[in-house]
Amino acid sequence: MARQVTGAARRVADAAEVLRDEKFNARRIELAEAALETLGELGFARTSLREIAQNSAFTHGVFHYYFSDKLDLICCCVRHYKAKCVTRYDDVVATAKSRDELTEGFLAKLAATLQNEARMHRLWYDLRSQAMFEAAFRKDVLEIDKSLEAMIWRIASRYAELGGKRPVSSPAALYALFDGLFQSALLKHLAGDKTAAPELLDEVRHLLPTVC
Amino acid sequence: MARQVTGAARRVADAAEVLRDEKFNARRIELAEAALETLGELGFARTSLREIAQNSAFTHGVFHYYFSDKLDLICCCVRHYKAKCVTRYDDVVATAKSRDELTEGFLAKLAATLQNEARMHRLWYDLRSQAMFEAAFRKDVLEIDKSLEAMIWRIASRYAELGGKRPVSSPAALYALFDGLFQSALLKHLAGDKTAAPELLDEVRHLLPTVC
DNA sequence: ATTCGTTCTTGACAAGTGTCAAGATTCTGG
DNA sequence: CCAGAATCTTGACACTTGTCAAGAACGAAT
Numbered sequence: 001m002a003r004q005v006t007g008a009a010r011r012v013a014d015a016a017e018v019l020r021d022e023k024f025n026a027r028r029i030e031l032a033e034a035a036l037e038t039l040g041e042l043g044f045a046r047t048s049l050r051e052i053a054q055n056s057a058f059t060h061g062v063f064h065y066y067f068s069d070k071l072d073l074i075c076c077c078v079r080h081y082k083a084k085c086v087t088r089y090d091d092v093v094a095t096a097k098s099r100d101e102l103t104e105g106f107l108a109k110l111a112a113t114l115q116n117e118a119r120m121h122r123l124w125y126d127l128r129s130q131a132m133f134e135a136a137f138r139k140d141v142l143e144i145d146k147s148l149e150a151m152i153w154r155i156a157s158r159y160a161e162l163g164g165k166r167p168v169s170s171p172a173a174l175y176a177l178f179d180g181l182f183q184s185a186l187l188k189h190l191a192g193d194k195t196a197a198p199e200l201l202d203e204v205r206h207l208l209p210t211v212c
Numbered sequence: 213m214a215r216q217v218t219g220a221a222r223r224v225a226d227a228a229e230v231l232r233d234e235k236f237n238a239r240r241i242e243l244a245e246a247a248l249e250t251l252g253e254l255g256f257a258r259t260s261l262r263e264i265a266q267n268s269a270f271t272h273g274v275f276h277y278y279f280s281d282k283l284d285l286i287c288c289c290v291r292h293y294k295a296k297c298v299t300r301y302d303d304v305v306a307t308a309k310s311r312d313e314l315t316e317g318f319l320a321k322l323a324a325t326l327q328n329e330a331r332m333h334r335l336w337y338d339l340r341s342q343a344m345f346e347a348a349f350r351k352d353v354l355e356i357d358k359s360l361e362a363m364i365w366r367i368a369s370r371y372a373e374l375g376g377k378r379p380v381s382s383p384a385a386l387y388a389l390f391d392g393l394f395q396s397a398l399l400k401h402l403a404g405d406k407t408a409a410p411e412l413l414d415e416v417r418h419l420l421p422t423v424c
Numbered sequence: 425a426t427t428c429g430t431t432c433t434t435g436a437c438a439a440g441t442g443t444c445a446a447g448a449t450t451c452t453g454g
Numbered sequence: 455c456c457a458g459a460a461t462c463t464t465g466a467c468a469c470t471t472g473t474c475a476a477g478a479a480c481g482a483a484t
Contacts, residue, residue, distance in 0.1 A: 020430085027431090043345035045257035048471060059433055061474090070472065122344035129341045131399060132334035133255035138403045145396065168422065173415055176392025177385065184357065184388060187343060191350045203385055210380065232460085239461090260441060271463055273444090278461095282442065 028066050031058065032076045039077060040119035044126050049073075071136045078127055078140045081120065086147040088113065093154055099162045103208055106155060107201050114182070114189055114197050121186055149175035160212035167212045174211060178204070240278050243270065244288045251289060252331035256338050261285075283348045290339055290352045293332065298359040300325065305366055311374045315420055318367060319413050326394070326401055326409050333398055361387035372424035379424045386423060390416070 034056035039047050041055075049070060053060035067073040092105035113121065128145070131137035153171040160167050167174060181203055188196035246268035251259050253267075261282060265272035279285040304317035325333065340357070343349035365383040372379050379386060393415055400408035 043342065045342065046345070049473095050471080060472095061434070062432055064473070065431070122341065125344065126341040128399070129334065129338040130255065130257065132337065132402050133258070135403075138399075142399065142403060145399070169419065170415065172396065172411075173389065173393065173419060176396060177389045180388025180390075180392030180395075181385065183392075184384065187340070187350070187354065187357070190344050191347075191354060199384075203382060207381065207385060236460095261443095262441080272442095273463060273465095274461080276443070 024066070028076060029080055031056075031063060031066055032073065032080045034058065035063075035073055036077050036081060036120070036123070039074070040123045043123065044074070044130050071134070074127070075136065075140055078137065078144065081124065082140075082144045082147060085120075085124075086144070086151050089151060089155055093158045096158070096162070099159060099209075102155070102159050102162060103205065106208075107204060110182070110204065111197050111201060114185060114200065118186060118190060121182075122190065125183055125186070145175075148179070152178050156212050159208060163209075163212065165212060169211055177207070177211070236278070240288055241292055243268075243275060243278055244285065244292045246270065247275075247285055248289050248293065248332070248335070251286070252335045255335065256286070256342055283346070286339070287348065287352055290349065290356065293336065294352075294356045294359060297332075297336075298356070298363050301363060301367055305370045308370070308374070311371060311421075314367070314371050314374060315417065318420075319416060322394070322416065323409050323413060326397060326412065330398060330402060333394075334402065337395055337398070357387075360391070364390050368424050371420060375421075375424065377424060381423055389419070389423070 035047075035052045038052045038055045042051065049063050050060045053063065063073060067076065089106060089109055092102060092109060096102035096105055124144075127137060128141050131141035149171050152175045153167075156167045156174050169177075181200060185196045185200035188199075247259075247264045250264045250267045254263065261275050262272045265275065275285060279288065301318060301321055304314060304321060308314035308317055336356075339349060340353050343353035361383050364387045365379075368379045368386050381389075393412060397408045397412035400411075
C-alpha cells in the first residue's frame with residue numbers, strides 16, 4: 001500500500017511538474033513574441049533588453065528569469081519565428097488544382113508577405129547574417145534555412161507535377177533563386193520603391209514555367 | 213599685373229586645396245580600410261569605434277576628425293568595399309576564349325573568394341541587412357547591389373556569347389540565383405562545413421549551361 | 425491562515441558606447 | 455625660424471548596455 005501511495009504521489013508530482021514546465025514554456029514564448037516585435041522594428045544591432053521590455057507588458061528583469069542571457073532569448077525568438085514561417089504556402093500547395101491556380105495563390109501570398117510581414121522578414125535576414133559572426137545562432141539558422149528550402153521545393157515539385165514535369169534545378173538552387181529575389185525585393189520595398197512588389201511578381205511569374 | 217598675381221595666387225591656392233583634399237580623402241580611406249578589418253571580424257552589431265582604433269594604428273579620436281559620426285564612417289567603408297569587389301571577375305571575362313575557360317576561371321575565383329574573403333563578404337551581407345533597418349545605408353547598398361548584378365550579367369552574357377546563345381533569365385534573376393547560392397555556401401563554410409565550397413562549385417558548374 | 429516555492433519588480437553595478445573639447449603635436453608657408 | 459593651420463591624442467561627458475541580487479507580490483498546498 002505504501003508503495004501504491006508513493007506511486008500515486010509520484011504521478012501527481014510528475015503531472016504538476018509537467019504543468020509547470022508547460023506554463024514556463026508558454027511564458028517564454030510570450031516573451032519571445034514580444035521581443036520579436038522590437039527586433040523586427042530595430043534589428044538585432046539596436047535592440048536592447050530594456051527596449052524590448054518597454055515595448056511590452058513586461059519589465060526587463062523578467063527576461064533574465066526566463067532566459068539565461070540575451071543570446072538565449074534571441075535563439076528562442078528565431079526558433080519560434082520558424083514555426084510560423086515554413087508553412088506559409090502549404091495551403092496553396094494542398095488546394096491548387098492547376099498550375100495557374102498554384103501560380104496565383106503563390107504570387108498572392110508572396111505579395112502579401114512582402115507588404116505585411118516586411119519587418120519580420122528583414123529580421124530573418126538580419127539574424128541569418130548574424131549567424132555568420134555568432135556561432136550560437138548557426139545551428140538554428142541553418143535548420144530554418146533547410147526548412148525554407150524544403151518549403152520552396154514543395155511548391156516547385158507540385159507545380160512541376162501539375163504540368164507533368166520535374167523541376168530542372170536542385171532544391172538548393174531553387175531556394176537560392178527565390179530567396180535572393182525576395183531579399184532584393186524586400187530591400188527595395190523598404191526603401192520606398194513601389195515597383196518592388198509588382199516586379200517581384202512579374203519575375204516569379206515568368207520564372208516558374210522555366211524552372212519547373 | 214595685380215590681377216595676374218591674384219590669378220596665379222588663386223591657382224596656387226586652389227592646387228593646394230585640391231592636394232589637401234586628396235590627402236584628407238586618402239586618410240579617410242586608410243581609416244575605412246582599418247575599420248573594415250574589425251567590421252569583418254566582429255560584424256556591425258559588435259563593432260565599436262574604440263575596437264576599430266585598437267585593432268589599428270590610430271586612436272579613437274581620429275575617426276571623429278575624419279568622419280562626422282559612426283554611420284558616416286561605415287558608409288565610407290561600404291563605398292570603398294564596393295570598388296574592390298565589383299571587378300573581381302572582369303579579368304576572367306576579358307581573357308576567356310571559350311565556355312570551358314570562362315567556367316573554370318569563374319569557378320576558381322569563386323572558390324578563392326569563399327575561402328579567402330569570407331570575412332569581407334559576411335560583412336557585406338551584414339550591412340545589406342542593416343540597410344533594411346537603417347535608411348542611411350540604403351542608397352550605397354542598393355548601388356552596390358546594382359553593380360554586383362551587372363557584374364554577374366557580364367559573366368553570363370559573355371558565357372552565352374561564347375556559346376552563341378543568350379541568357380534565358382533577367383539580370384535580376386541571375387544575380388539572385390548566384391548571390392543566394394554564394395550566401396548559403398558562405399554560411400555553411402563559416403559553420404565549418406568542408407563541403408560548402410565543392411557543392412557550390414558543382415551547383416554553379418551545372419547551372420551555367422542551363423541558364424545561358 | 426500560514427508557509428513555502430514560484431514569479432516578478434526594482435534598483436544597482438561595472439563595463440562599454442558615441443561624442444566632443446581642450447590641448448599636444450606635426451606640418452607648412454612666409 | 456616661426457606663426458598659424460592642420461592633424462592627432464587624451465581624457466572626460468552623459469548615456470546605454472547586460473547582468474545580477476534583494477526583496478516584494480503572488481499562488482497553492484497544508
